[in-house]
């Protein structure tokens with residue numbers, strides 16, 4: 371049917387559905403599972419012990435209060451948690467329903483976006499980038515630039531309203547997470563935002579749809595939804611319908627990131643690797659398809675302004691190695707990553723400082 375991508379055979383290099391949990395918990399931010407808005411350590415101001423809401427209205431539930439608070443504090447935190455989950459759950463399913471409706475539209479209603487290029491603000495397509503994929507991937511997608519301006523197909527009718535609200539809420543959450551990550555690097559909470567000028571940030575929403583495919587990951591030549599890659603932005607929030615498929619590379623093994631209802635996965639992107647001078651790595655992940663059920667995911671990606679030049683925070687570039695990455699304009703990085711075949715984390719090589727050259731130079735001087 372028109373919603374099915376062309377059949378494509380891609381070898382799945384390893385098929386690992388771990389029976390055991392990983393030997394040790396994931397490091398702090400390779401992939402962080404955030405149940406709606408529960409934060410392990412929400413940013414706090416002195417004298418404000420339990421803020422139920424952040425400045426931009428995102429409900430924040432303090433896990434420490436939930437675990438260690440007295441009875442009154444705990445019951446208040448549980449009430450906030452209930453409200454936060456209901457609220458976010460509603461917007462998450464509205465977003466997924468709107469994307470689902472779009473994928474089901476007849477092709478002529480999406481045609482104007484189907485020839486779009488990687489830097490066009492709205493793009494509907496199959497695979498990753500059919501101009502360079504070679505073999506196509508078993509995936510339909512819609513990509514919308516959502517901030518500073520929301521670009522959105524006119525159909526389905528409700529999409530624009532849902533996408534606007536969803537983009538604003540996830541952007542607030544992503545900025546909060548950025549502040550927490552900054553602190554976790556030993557920097558002031560606002561340092562990354564200041565370095566990347568996130569006051570004028572950039573955001574993309576993506577809807578992914580992977581129709582069921584009889585030749586799935588258990589087969590030698592099963593179809594792949596999206597091959598191994600890291601995301602080009604700073605941070606990605608992702609949630610899935612109830613169908614398994616997202617895998618994350620951790621300690622050399624592919625681990626299944628099982629969908630947790632009402633939860634976002636937080637995925638560190640390449641700009642976080644650059645700005646943190648390699649302290650936090652862009653997470654390698656991929657999407658497998660299911661034999662029997664359609665899989666869907668919704669992605670909200672935060673990046674710096676397209677004209678920002680992203681460079682490591684100098685405080686993190688300590689001698690003798692110094693800078694791991696040279697500066698790159700985010701627009702150029704994104705275009706490079708999106709215009710070429712997805713090649714794991716190959717795009718980062720564009721900006722990686724070549725160590726052997728440095729070593730040779732040091733040795734010969």
Ligand SMILES: O=C(O)CCC(=O)C(=O)O
Nearest residue numbers: 576578616656657667669
């Ligand atoms: O569908 C998924 O779980 C992964 C999607 C993804 O990695 C992406 O859109 O960048």
Ligand SMILES: [Fe+2]
Nearest residue numbers: 599600601655
């Ligand atoms: Fe991704």
